[in-house]
Amino acid sequence: MNEPSKTDSFQLPLTFIFYILDFMSDFHPFFHEHEHDDDLVVLNSQPKLKKPSLYRVILLNDDFTPMDFVIEILVNFFGMSEEQATAVMLQVHTRGVGICGTYSKDVAETKVYIVNSYAFENNHPLKCEMEEI
Template sequence: MGKKNVYPEDDIGLLDDIELLTKTKTKVKEPKLYKVVMHNDNYTTMNFVVEVIRIVFHKPAAEATRIMLEVHNKGRAIVGIYPYDIAITKIDQVHQLAKENGYPLRCSCEEA
């Protein structure tokens, strides 16, 4: 028994002879990036700040210490640059760790 055509217009063989000429091109836009900025305060210990940077932002000890010193000396420092959802998640993690340990450590998000 013959194969049944799914496309009625194929009854005259058009689909056999026509190659797909149009391809859909999907352009994926890169997400906007945001800076996570850590702010200095007079209560959070330097050691705690270093540990938070290491845990939340996965920075090696030397880089975490450098960032902590920049926060301490300049009042703020960029800890990382991420897509918005990731930046907000990291800020929430910092705030949660600070709260659990009784510190007022704060971070904010700025468009990169």
């Protein structure tokens, strides 16, 4: 004989479930809170996205860091050609500051950290900073 085992799950007939839900709807406020929302209007809105801020990464002049070291940094960390790096290095030397590039905040912070760490490791006082545009 096929007797139901103890592991068989107990299932209620759907009609019984609907009967219980209908019965509960008469008493529970959840079922009544939107009864009179016929005049409810739902508007879809698009979020207003703001472009992320950009930051300039700049090198500051000092009297001790060799020009070749500045060029090395500009080539290795900012992907400049030798000619571009020389032009920026001369700006740093003559004007006191040179722009290395414009980046998002995270990229700019990383480049500033890497350049300052590399200069410190090589015993040069060169400083790199960032400024919001």
